[in-house]
Amino acid sequence: MSKLGIIVASTxxxxxxxxxxxxxxxxxRTHAGFAEIELIDLAEVALPFMNEPNHPRxxxxxxxxxxDWSALVSGVDAFVFVMPEYNHGFxxxxxxxIDYLHNEWLYKPVGFVTYGGVAAGTRALQMIKQVIGxxxxxxxxxxxxxPFVHQFLDEEEGLLPNEIMTAAAKSMLDELVRLEDNxxxxxxxxxxxxxx
Ligand SMILES: Cc1cc2nc3c(=O)[nH]c(=O)nc-3n(C[C@H](O)[C@H](O)[C@H](O)COP(=O)(O)O)c2cc1C
Numbered sequence: 001m002s003k004l005g006i007i008v009a010s011t012x013x014x015x016x017x018x019x020x021x022x023x024x025x026x027x028x029r030t031h032a033g034f035a036e037i038e039l040i041d042l043a044e045v046a047l048p049f050m051n052e053p054n055h056p057r058x059x060x061x062x063x064x065x066x067x068d069w070s071a072l073v074s075g076v077d078a079f080v081f082v083m084p085e086y087n088h089g090f091x092x093x094x095x096x097x098i099d100y101l102h103n104e105w106l107y108k109p110v111g112f113v114t115y116g117g118v119a120a121g122t123r124a125l126q127m128i129k130q131v132i133g134x135x136x137x138x139x140x141x142x143x144x145x146x147p148f149v150h151q152f153l154d155e156e157e158g159l160l161p162n163e164i165m166t167a168a169a170k171s172m173l174d175e176l177v178r179l180e181d182n183x184x185x186x187x188x189x190x191x192x193x194x195x196x
Contacts, residue, residue: 001035002180004028005076009083009094011043016115016149021082023159024113024144027169028080033177038076042093045069049096056102059193066100070193073104078111078180079137080172085116085124098131105132107186109179111140111172115149138179142171 006025010017021039028037047065054060061067083090098105110132114121122145129139144165146152152159161169 001033002077002184003036003038003075004034004078004080004176005038005040005073006080006082007094007097008039008041008043009081009091009097011093015043015084016153017082017084019153019158020113020115020146020149023161024080024082024169027166028173031170031173033173034078040072040076042097045072045097047097047100050099052100056100059103059191061193067193069097069100070104073101074190076108077184078109078176080111080113080176081128082113083115083121083124083128085114085119085121088119088123088127090124090128094128095131098135102135103188103190105135105137106188107136107138107183109138109140109176109183111143111176113144113146113169115146117148120145120147120149138183140172140175140179142168142175144168144172 006021008017008021025037025039028034047069052061052063052066061070081094083094112125114125125143132139146165152161154160
């Protein structure tokens, strides 16, 4: 059994992304398809704008923050990106975090929990597919898309899901488990980054 990493993409103070991700983490624990689950908050990872001189494919990292991020992503077998939609696209902090690495993402499946207004973050989802394709990641079709996300949020109790959301989360997790299992043989064994 493998490890799921749930990435909280939004880093804004007061972001909705955190309660959405916490709800999804609970669904993933109930589902029990992954032995380990980690909530990865990009606000805590706190990467600066990409400042490595070498292409990430070379894994010649010069900064400790990159080596730490590399170790974290290497240890995860499948991802869920919990993403807002900003100006009809996905947010810059997530793109920055993706761009820091290369080999660490290869042949890993990724599911999406998107949210926003009327479009439920689906425009951001379409946009990110091109980017993850460059890293040979496989997107899971079964997404969770939350329209008018604020309607599901309670200040004390966090996200209050409806049946559609719970069912969508389960479908996504089922597929993530299946894809992870089948992609695993394609994944390269990574050496420790140079300069570690
Ligand atoms: C810079 C910015 C751009 C936004 N653009 C969109 C948008 O294109 N589509 C949409 O549905 N919501 C948009 N919103 C509203 C967000 O869906 C809403 O603020 C949501 O709470 C953002 O997620 P976060 O709180 O996790 O950062 C935008 C919000 C911000 C801050």
